[in-house]
Amino acid sequence: MDRLTEMEAFATVVDQGGFTDAARKMGISKSAVSKHVSALEARLGARLLNRTTRRVSPTDIGLAYYDRARRVLNDAGEADNLVASMQSAPSGILRIAVPTDFGAAHVSPLLGEFLERYPDVSVNMVLKNRYVELISEGFDLAIRMGDMDDSSLRARKICETTQRLIASPAYLAEHGRPARIDDLNDHRLLYYSHNAATSVWRITAPSGEVRQVRSATWFSVNDGQSLLNAAINGLGIAYLPSFLFARAMKNGLVQDVIPDLPRDVQAMHAVYPSGRYTQPKVRALIDYLVEKFSNRNVSGW
Incomplete structure (x- = not known):
């Protein structure tokens, strides 16, 4: 007989308190339940149930076996549910958090097609x-x-x-163009920060060394577009992702402050809670974004 079926029969007898109710629960005959339990006891070489004319109860060994068997059965049920869930069509509300500027410029334009592809998902x-x-x-x-x-x-x-480090032509004409990273200490720096006191840039030097730039903050705001606007208006030098400043640079509103510096590449990641499996709606959106961004230039230059 099947070992898992024997476990299920025994555990159901314990749960239901007897063979008759266990048979009804499993949808099989009482004699079939009894055969499964007897086969289990014979295989284990131990009596698992105390049987009387009025009641059925587990022995001490049976109670210990029941605790472990119930865990095995629950895990088996979860495994079945996992397969069913992973094969099901994506559905339900998908709540996502995206950086403001990147979301507005690059994620929002893609969601219409995603929602058409998966009509049972709402974002x-x-x-x-x-x-x-x-x-x-x-x-x-x-x-x-x-x-x-x-x-x-x-x-x-x-x-x-x-x-990249960017600034307006007017700012560079008035304050001069820094030739190296150390020269930034003599300039007005525009920081993205929630706390101006801890503002710091990590910039890769031509040698490959990652340098930290920390100085008095001339202007600080927790919004990338506002920093770009400040740079365009000549307030100082900003250090921004290229998807933000590409159009402004193409239109001559800002310039690359130190062109000889290596380009600092930053990856954009989709992050989600770790677990035994990924929900179909989450997996669908991640696969979709990877597909779309593989053919999309988010740097813009």
């Missing part, structure tokens, strides 16, 4: 310029730029962008 996209706590804040997925340091999350790269 709630929240534009936030901070790292959200996915589980506690109820998000299924977030898009983040840079290295992934949180080992509790799973991540998949969807595209890359680059970061």
